[in-house]
Amino acid sequence: xxxxxxxxxxxxxxxxxxxxxxxxxxxxxxxxxxxxxxxxxxxxxxxxxxxxxxxxxxxxxxxxxxxxxxxxxxxxxxxxxxxxxxxxxxxxxxxxxxxxxxxxxxxxxxxxxxxxxxxxxxxxxxxxxxxxxxxxxxxxxxxxxxxxxxxxxxxxxxxxxxxxxxxxxxxxxxxxxxxxxxxxxxxxxxxxxxxxxxxxxxxxx
Amino acid sequence: xxxxxxxxxxxxxxxxxxxxxxxxxxxxxxxxxxxxxxxxxxxxxxxxxxxxxxxxxxxxxxxxxxxxxxxxxxxxxxxxxxxxxxxxxxxxxxxxxxxxxxxxxxxxxxxxxxxxxxxxxxxxxxxxxxxxxxxxxxxxxxxxxxxxxxxxxxxxxxxxxxxxxxxxxxxxxxxxxxxxxxxxxxxxxxxxxxxxxxxxxxxxx
Numbered sequence: 001x002x003x004x005x006x007x008x009x010x011x012x013x014x015x016x017x018x019x020x021x022x023x024x025x026x027x028x029x030x031x032x033x034x035x036x037x038x039x040x041x042x043x044x045x046x047x048x049x050x051x052x053x054x055x056x057x058x059x060x061x062x063x064x065x066x067x068x069x070x071x072x073x074x075x076x077x078x079x080x081x082x083x084x085x086x087x088x089x090x091x092x093x094x095x096x097x098x099x100x101x102x103x104x105x106x107x108x109x110x111x112x113x114x115x116x117x118x119x120x121x122x123x124x125x126x127x128x129x130x131x132x133x134x135x136x137x138x139x140x141x142x143x144x145x146x147x148x149x150x151x152x153x154x155x156x157x158x159x160x161x162x163x164x165x166x167x168x169x170x171x172x173x174x175x176x177x178x179x180x181x182x183x184x185x186x187x188x189x190x191x192x193x194x195x196x197x198x199x200x201x202x203x204x205x
Numbered sequence: 206x207x208x209x210x211x212x213x214x215x216x217x218x219x220x221x222x223x224x225x226x227x228x229x230x231x232x233x234x235x236x237x238x239x240x241x242x243x244x245x246x247x248x249x250x251x252x253x254x255x256x257x258x259x260x261x262x263x264x265x266x267x268x269x270x271x272x273x274x275x276x277x278x279x280x281x282x283x284x285x286x287x288x289x290x291x292x293x294x295x296x297x298x299x300x301x302x303x304x305x306x307x308x309x310x311x312x313x314x315x316x317x318x319x320x321x322x323x324x325x326x327x328x329x330x331x332x333x334x335x336x337x338x339x340x341x342x343x344x345x346x347x348x349x350x351x352x353x354x355x356x357x358x359x360x361x362x363x364x365x366x367x368x369x370x371x372x373x374x375x376x377x378x379x380x381x382x383x384x385x386x387x388x389x390x391x392x393x394x395x396x397x398x399x400x401x402x403x404x405x406x407x408x409x410x
Contacts, residue, residue: 072350073346073351074350074352076302077302078248078295085290093286094283097278097282121346121348121349121401122349125346126342126343126346126347126350129343129345129346130339130342130343131339131342132342133338133339133340133342133343133345134294134335135338136338137334137335137336137338137339138334138335138338140323140326141326141334141335142278143326144326144327145277145278145328146278147279196323
């Protein structure tokens, strides 16, 4: 398969490349690295990226762009919620919408969610939880409308072991999941048969 | 209790009023009806509404404003997804953020989601599912950050029996739920003790 991997330089992206590059052709895309450049918050940049690419069998997204505004609920407002809605949510949604004609029959889109478990919710991240939940709703709904047996799934890891040093203080006690386990969920989505699924990694129950 | 009911003239709003008005004081707010007027898509209108009101014990939202853009996935774009994100999602989020100082200790916010079940997803509604899922993420996350024992829950009905004539053709075969059952979930949220919950009504399993 020809797999477009967007955000290949992060922990998850590198693990996906390690998991899949032995048996598939990976085309890496990123804001600063990769075979093609793309800013997922810019629809024109997404369109320009797809124009440069051959027919694809899968689009795997491993970045949420700016992700979401981190801050106390009491200091949130519509503008701050807009960060996650424009970047992580609509950035990925636009990658799907603009890529519909680029992916071969039976091909797949795999998006990235994140910190997801109601029992393990921590403060400061309401924008991130909002965007991740919205992605789940989108993936559920888009799955029933995709043409040509195209499929779509969401991979939602809790805290990456590889990110503990950076984000651990925000997520004290939250279960860790290794990037290579997350990459296996991408394999399940891309090389499997399911659609409309959310693959959750790192549970506390 | 003094309960602000936003969207009191719809099917759910009328059922909430019928359920709660015998034992509580209901202040009705709406775009065209009610004791006070509010356009939930306009933050200044929300702020102006709250300025006119006394201290509240509960805010119950029974309207999602314009709700969301209904249309085929192939015709969706960022601007159309913005309808549900600005109206149903951020309209309700702003009702919470702007109302934080207006609700007495231990008081509650109850928001309205909707068509929610992955097994009963129908076409054309990806914007609505996105906004409803995002509300669930927001409610989960806001619950752990609300001060003064304030609580927040989401009521998510599938298709209302009372709306079958209007929306039934969009939702063939989807389980029906009566507005008075939905109103009982508002009672559970307002008169109960839980927070961060999504009360789902109308399941197919």
